[in-house]
Amino acid sequence: MNYHRAFKPDLRLLIGSLVATISIYILTALHHAYGAWLYKTPWRLHILYHGLLLLLITGAFLLLYEWRKKKVFLYLYLAAAGLFFGGFIGVYEGIYNHLLKNILFFTGLSTANMHWLFPPSLYEMPNDWLFEITGVLQALFGLVQLHYLVKIFREINLSSNHNRIKTQEQ
Template sequence: MSSTDGIPSAKPAYYLSAGAWAIAVLAMTAVHHAYGAALYQTAWRNHVLFLALPAALLILALLYIGWTRRRSRLGKLTTAAAAIVILIVPVAAIGVYEGGYNHLTKNIVFFLGGEARALAMFPPPTYEMPNDLAFELTGIAQFPLAVLAAAYTLRLLWVSRA
């Protein structure tokens, strides 16, 4: 389990967990945006599908190479590359910005500060005021999923450096 310098060795579970939570964020955002596009008749929301699928495939490929070549320089580099992609796309761009700001913060402002304040901070047509529970819950859900993706990805980076 552990290497000689006290850093635990990477196991398949570390790669699987980082990948699974990252894919969960991407899947949630795909569902959320497709639902929102249909609900609000805003086809432009489907743009995220063109980001989510390639990002998911890239993450999976990098994690696979990282795991299968984990004892080589290539393995360490591809694991680091996977972590960078995970931390930028599912975590920062989708989880923190889309889920945390666009939905969690918008709902907090709307329900605590009122609709006028929310409209000033989150103007249409980019934003919809909370009026559909499924849309808001799938939007907010991106944030905690991204927190888990970040935690497992950082753990993977820690154990894979040995």
């Protein structure tokens, strides 16, 4: 029995996941570059370099998985893509930093509470539609990417459980 084939996820899921991960990086890089220019905050450019490095590492895990056929590389890919691109960028950056901030701002939360949740030294209150829309889109892209990762993880576990049952029956 080819053990690799027993737990290899659907290639469409891997490609979808990788495309979503790359899309999150590109959107985030553009969003932060625009924010750095708009708000004269060059520190926002860090994501261009650190994010690219993490994207390359994440992609390397996927390539290593395809080349070496070792399940550990697939799990490293899922962890890196999920934690950084789906979790940090999609959930934290997209949902908290932009979606929640916009909802609270436009529903009239007091300035004091807004500044407590979103300190002015790190956050800008909504004042530029392009910056806010690209920020909120990070949430959407991140959720799509996490959806793919969860489907891959489930498929691997279902396959592993199925093979374990087959082995026990023999």
